[in-house]
Amino acid sequence: MNPPANITDPLVLFMPSGKRGRFPVGTTVLDAARQLGVYVESVCGGRATCGRCQVEVQEGNFAKHKIVSSNDHISALGAKEQRYAAVRNLMEGRRLSCSATIQGDLVIDVPQDTVVNAQTIRKAATDRIIERNPAVQLCYVEVDEPDMHKPLGDLDRLKVMLEKDWGWQDLLVSQHLLPQVQGILRKGGWSVTAAIHRDLDSSRPTIISLSPGLKNEAYGIACDIGSTTIAMHLVSLLSGRILATSGTSNPQIRFGEDLMSRVSYVMMNPDGREAMTRAVRDAVNELTAKVCDESGVDRNDILDAVFVCNPIMHHLFLGIDPTELGQAPFALAVSGAVHTWASEINLKINTGARVYMLPCIAGHVGADAAGATLSEGPYRQDKMMLLVDVGTNAEIVLGNRSRVVAASSPTGPAFEGAEISSGQRAAPGAIERVRIDPETLEPKYRVIGSEKWSDEAGFDEAVQATGVTGICGSAIIEVVAEMYLSGVISEDGVVDGSLAARSPRIVQNGRTWSYLLRDGEPRITITQNDVRAIQLAKAALYAGIKLLMEKQGVETVDMIRFAGAFGSFIDPKYAMVLGLIPDCALDEVKAVGNAAGTGALMALLNRDYRREIEKEVAGIEKIETALEPHFQQLFIDAMALPNKVDPFPKLSAAVKLPPRKTVSAEGVAGDTAPRRRGREGHAARRARD
């Protein structure tokens, strides 16, 4: 600790955190940062060899900042820095904060992209700058050689130096390192880099890995295990850079397409749980190998891992029987954050690596929803934010700084193209965009793999390789919405057979009518049943949202965030036209991609985010739709398209909606509600995803 500063000492401001303080002349920039709690990485412990502590120094008169070339507010380049700059190429304007000392007022920019060893950097999955404070820190030390006069063990002398140089007290040591410590110290000529893991401040820090000499890199993985897809980021814990992002199918699909059939598989097969646990862990290991291959990283250099998953995947991944989640009261074995070791769940990364799993919010609102909540941060907003992650279960979070509520709603698989006559997964050949001319009722569409619309010249050639094979989830939303906007269907979702008189696109199909999207092979129609399936799914989602809005006592929301793959492909305008989501200014509706994965990444790079989301999840009010008698009525009301029941003035301002009609809500309810309560119970549907 430096002596206490006084008012005449130089003032130093760190950006982007904005933290500031006064420090005596001669204080190193690194010391100043640490005293203010500004995270600046340093591996070599002030030896000016690792280069991790680079900062950009600006003269601070706090009115206008100018890049320092030669100024007197920071010490001149010392011998150590000159040596580093000569060998490692220190960028113009950058200084090593362990060597540069404060001589006057300064503004210090802490770069969030310190690249020390050139690495192939892939496009970041998120543009967000995540301030770093990882749970793992690399600490280089030079250890005294053994001395018969002071017969302290090799490991004990290492600990002495970690306390002396880095201030680590009472370090625990991972058992697997005991047999290695002597060899590593001798290989490194008594210099060694220790990886120290400390997640909770109240837990004892632990040496989890040792490397001979100076080890200047450590990696982590952030992984979202979904029912159908597993997505992973490989990231440098030191620079915060994402080195690779990849995904794979969840191999558990062979045990059952949806989550409920996987729970059934566990219940029916004595070794079902074990087989599924093995399958998902194997897939995570293979994906890890893939991101390592892509980026040239050794999997043994991965020292930390963060996972988010829905509750059933969470349990299966941890080796917990998910049966309780398949039936009321949907009891989670563990809802709080899980801290464990990679080796305990058979992950093939560094033997000492740690694993953190975000907390689950409820039996149907998992750690993935917690990850999305962390990423989008409704609780950081004054505005009322709606966060929706749509799968076969929709996870819904609604709130702002003062209160957050959450629920899940059983949307079923229609949004993913299942239960739709021409539905298919998003893949080349699938229709992904649709427009219907309101005058002629003629459609045009685009398929995945081609940029051309179907009415453009050269379309047939462009899709020759794939053909046109079906219609994917996001396009189903569009086509039904376009059918509504063009008057093909009413607010109640009924295909208007009278239009057959003016368009060959309206075709009869038994007792109901369909819309012919494509004639040819295959023939693609949107049937009355397809519209009903979409109505059911959107009604479930909208009813859940309305329930939460009622809990919050709000009539409108200020911002909408669509998370997940479905959210990424869907056009928010059409989602609103169909009434999946409530009325909102269109520019406040955004698709945020894999927000759950981004949340995992944040928790990986900064352990403060772990505490933040643990605290927030504990405070989130969980609404169980099954226990709300009002939910059923909300669901029935939500079958209708916008403006039937609820006004959508903001949407109406942007999109010309058809005039309101007067068909009774009862008629819709009578048509559809019984189907929903058919073969599958409420519980079964909601356990899907």
Next chain:
Amino acid sequence: MNPPANITDPLVLFMPSGKRGRFPVGTTVLDAARQLGVYVESVCGGRATCGRCQVEVQEGNFAKHKIVSSNDHISALGAKEQRYAAVRNLMEGRRLSCSATIQGDLVIDVPQDTVVNAQTIRKAATDRIIERNPAVQLCYVEVDEPDMHKPLGDLDRLKVMLEKDWGWQDLLVSQHLLPQVQGILRKGGWSVTAAIHRDLDSSRPTIISLSPGLKNEAYGIACDIGSTTIAMHLVSLLSGRILATSGTSNPQIRFGEDLMSRVSYVMMNPDGREAMTRAVRDAVNELTAKVCDESGVDRNDILDAVFVCNPIMHHLFLGIDPTELGQAPFALAVSGAVHTWASEINLKINTGARVYMLPCIAGHVGADAAGATLSEGPYRQDKMMLLVDVGTNAEIVLGNRSRVVAASSPTGPAFEGAEISSGQRAAPGAIERVRIDPETLEPKYRVIGSEKWSDEAGFDEAVQATGVTGICGSAIIEVVAEMYLSGVISEDGVVDGSLAARSPRIVQNGRTWSYLLRDGEPRITITQNDVRAIQLAKAALYAGIKLLMEKQGVETVDMIRFAGAFGSFIDPKYAMVLGLIPDCALDEVKAVGNAAGTGALMALLNRDYRREIEKEVAGIEKIETALEPHFQQLFIDAMALPNKVDPFPKLSAAVKLPPRKTVSAEGVAGDTAPRRRGREGHAARRARD
């Protein structure tokens, strides 16, 4: 917390700790004990069902104590206590401290032998009363059933109750329990007993085991892994009672009789370390099975384990290559205390069980010496205590409250009967006691397995089954000492051939003379070489002791403690006559048995002892005899028997020593010192044990 007490509140004194304090009327005795830091076990959390918190209550006027029958200083027997007494037989005078409340001044005896479930109790290995404060605590709780309105996980609701009923905050959970928690809670009807492990106060407490319903017993093992023998106590962590004590041979003997040959085996064989680690762990597992069988305890109920070993066994047991210990500077991989999980070193006890290993003092003064130091506590004495554990290496600790020094000395295997012409291990048929008539020079002896002396009627019949097969270590000390006392050998250890004229027991053997202890089959003689071997061994031990005495600046010691098997069998008088140990009042010389094992037991039953010995070991000054130029001279001087160089006035007062002769010390040195420095180097010898 109760409200602060004031001077008019009743005064309560707890025995045997002597802690006292004032508490408001109505405070439970258990609360009072906890506030004073008096350890009283309680599993059921004040439900008066486990019976673990029994105390004996005496009325306190602090002048004379009388057992309470009906007094007004303690509350009357309440309903819960009456129910417990009816069902479980509460002994006269005992109360459940969770129910009984303070009504006036009291003296509370906390019994150290609370027997709740009748168990076969074996004779305690130590008479010591060890105050208990184990690292593992059992905590019974009743958990709320799952509630869809508050979707906290089963484990999380369990943690809530552990905080509410027991005050545990921020509990970690052993990973292996996650898949079990739901089944256990349901099996126990939402009541469960959690085993919480907390060793260091600075570490986070961890749930290591869960049992359905009320689990009222937990066990631990304390184990001393020696080079030749492994000894184990099985003990109740709740009552402190030893349920079984047993031993087995160290199977590593097949890799090499002494430790140095085992180190060589590791160096010569690629999988040598692994094979030896497996061998010793298997032996510990078999011994655990044995003590469990003997006492009817399920090995899965063993939740904590403490080990002491010499440094090489310590490393092999932990899976660490001991090669560095076989050569200067004898670097330990780890000298500090080791905390690990039983599962990490393949111990077959409860999956969540923890392992603690005492710190090593130096490369040749192991955790076993630390255990003996904890047990005998030189640092707790004002008097200067010498603590000696003799194996093929002698571990020597000398000190008192103000300073403790330690060393090891290479005594070699002579004390164990090796290198002695008729030597053998202690086993039936081996001579264990010897007397020589100073007038006639006729011997008498006793053999292991018979109570009769060889000159008593019926001796031949008594030893018929075993025969007389050789002479064991302790008897070698006696016979050489008796030879000295009867004048057969001089202070320089030379057998006086001139005595052949008056006794047929003095027989020629080439150029030297021998003493004929037994004529017959086998013929047992003590040769000049035998005497020399004992002299070398005792010189090494005595020189080490003298070195430490010089470091302490003392001429005499006040107390001597002989630890280990050798120390148990040897007669301290003869050890002193031969000059293994320095002059001391004979009644201050005691054999303390397996003090290392007792130290392990203390550390098992009370985690405060772990902190105590860690602190003490850090403060012990380690003397490396190999680095002390003076050691060689001390060694040469120590070849002579007592009174030749050092006066032994206290011994002389108790035993009639032969008159001092005047043979020069140089003659002795010339005779013996070169042999010692022969084939084996100093380092090799000292690494043996």
